[in-house]
Amino acid sequence: MKGFEHLEEEIREWQENGVFRPLTELESDQESTVKIGGRKLIQLSSNNYLGLTTHPRLKEAALEAINVYGAGTGSVRTIAGTFSMHEAFEKKLADFKHTEAALVFQSGFTANVGVLGTILTDEDVVISDALNHASIIDGIRLTKAGRRIYQHADMDDLKKALEETQTARRRLVVTDGVFSMDGDVAPLPDIVELCEQYDAIVMVDDAHASGVMGKNGRGTVDHFGLHGRVHIQVGTLSKAIGVLGGYVAGPQVLRDYLIHRARPFLFSTSHPPAVTAACSEAIDVLLEEPELIDRLWENTRFFKDGLTRLGFNTGKSGTPITPVIVGNDALAMKLSDELIEEGVYAQGIVFPTVPRNQARVRTIVTAAHSKKELEQALEAFGRAGQKLGII
Missing domain, CATH: 3.90.1150.10 (Aspartate Aminotransferase, domain 1)
Known part of the structure; x- marks a missing residue:
């Protein structure tokens, strides 16, 4: 179809360079x-x-939920799409993560975009590790906040960024817990200490640490013994948890705010019963196996x-x-x-x-x-x- 010649040319370059893959x-x-x-x-x-x-327990939980609640929910969470099972799972997830509250998003990607694109304004600054996940990068792009990228896991550069941004209303430092392409772990204790010294919020994306690190798979915050010192934990339900979705765990005020303002949450239909039931069963498996x-x-x-x-x-x-x-x-x-x-x-x-x-x-x-x-x-x-x- 005429009008896509520039895309065809770029794809031909990928093919010539041996990197195009179906x-x-x-x-x-x-x-x-x-x-x-x-x-x-x-x-x-x-x-x-x-x-x-x-896992047999997850499959059984999903099938039972379909039989009881149906294949879908028929609405977004804020209108008619919040079932009792959604609320129960989020309470279970918050207990598991040792936080006040938790909120489930449609994916880990939308969880990062939802948090960063919602709670920051042009009065704030977000400080991000250079190798953070694409969803963090896109979430930053959606905010009008100032931004500073620090060199990967470089605490001297992070300290410099914190020193240079002290006039902002609020600084938020965001890092992957485990970096998805290199498999290295963020120096979270050092990050937390710097943020406490400079009065900054800490946000950790534990997509590849959820179910993998910490006691029973609670993530890097648990792994390093930093409960109560990391403000926002984001994770996924579609990797080690084995199903679909993302979550934000933190204070109740954050959950309340995101419910009312996070666009991915507000304008997406809630998870179908089979997904929620299987995710809930996965937490039980982590605790029991x-x-x-x-x-x-x-x-x-x-x-x-x-x-x-x-x-x-x-x-x-x-x-x-x-x-x-x-x-x-x-x-x-x-x-x-x-x-x-x-x-x-x-x-x-x-x-x-x-x-x-x-x-x-x-x-x-x-x-x-x-x-x-x-x-x-x-x-x-x-x-x-x-x-x-x-x-």
């Missing part, structure tokens, strides 16, 4: 292995950290050690997210393609998702992987890496 269609459920193109592959690209997407998290970390250590022994550059990851950094965009995609031939699905990640010359294949092991599957995956990485001259 969507991958899974023909099975999201387990440690998946069926793609009729083949069974070891899955190393999902966020299903604990295997909860197919902590061995899942233990298994996740055991598998993580095994796989990281194996990649290191093979000679791959895995960066500074300290979590189940383990990047295999190769640098060149096309080479990262070739490595991904070779791994598929070897029976492993691990997606290549290139610019603009990661900085230029930092292209990688990002891997995430789960509690559902067997040692045999991880051994097979390591053998595949070894063969593919040698073939491409990476190791």
Whole structure:
């Protein structure tokens, strides 16, 4: 159709550079292995950290909710779409996170956008880590607040930013708890100490720490023992929790304000009963089956050690997210393609998702992987890496 020539030209450039990829269609459920193109592959690209997407308790809870409440809710939360189960789940989530209140959004992305785009004005300043998630970046773009980006995990630069912005009504410092592309953990105790020193609000996006770090998967705030010192916790219900959605946990006044002013919350239909019931059951699983998290970390250590022994550059990851950094965009995609031939699905990640010359294949092991599957995956990485001259 005429009028889209500029888009066609850009796509042709992606194709020539070897970075254009169609969507991958899974023909099975999201387990440690998946069926793609009729083949069974070891899955190393999902966020299903604990295997909860197919946990029998979650499936049973979802089916029961459909039978009782139906397939959908038929309204936004502020009109007629708040069921008693929504309120009960948010109370359970707040108790789990050791906060006064919690509020569920349609996704982790809308949770970040909803908070940052709502509570800040042109009298405020938001200070953000350079490697924060795209949803944080977009949330900042929606506010008229001043902004300052500090170098990744650089506390000297954060201190400088706090010193330079003391005339603002309020400063909000926002960071990922676990950074999604590198797998490193934010120096949260240092961030909190600086913010207390300079009277700034702390906001942590624990998307990749929820269900993974802290006691029973409570996140980085619990991991570092910082309850009561972090003002806003954002997380996701679609990664380790295994279902769908995002949440904000913090003081009751924040929940009340967001209900009345956060546009993603105000103008989106509430989660269907099956989603809410499954998310609620997932919290119970975290509390009652902590061995899942233990298994996740055991598998993580095994796989990281194996990649290191093979000679791959895995960066500074300290979590189940383990990047295999190769640098060149096309080479990262070739490595991904070779791994598929070897029976492993691990997606290549290139610019603009990661900085230029930092292209990688990002891997995430789960509690559902067997040692045999991880051994097979390591053998595949070894063969593919040698073939491409990476190791």
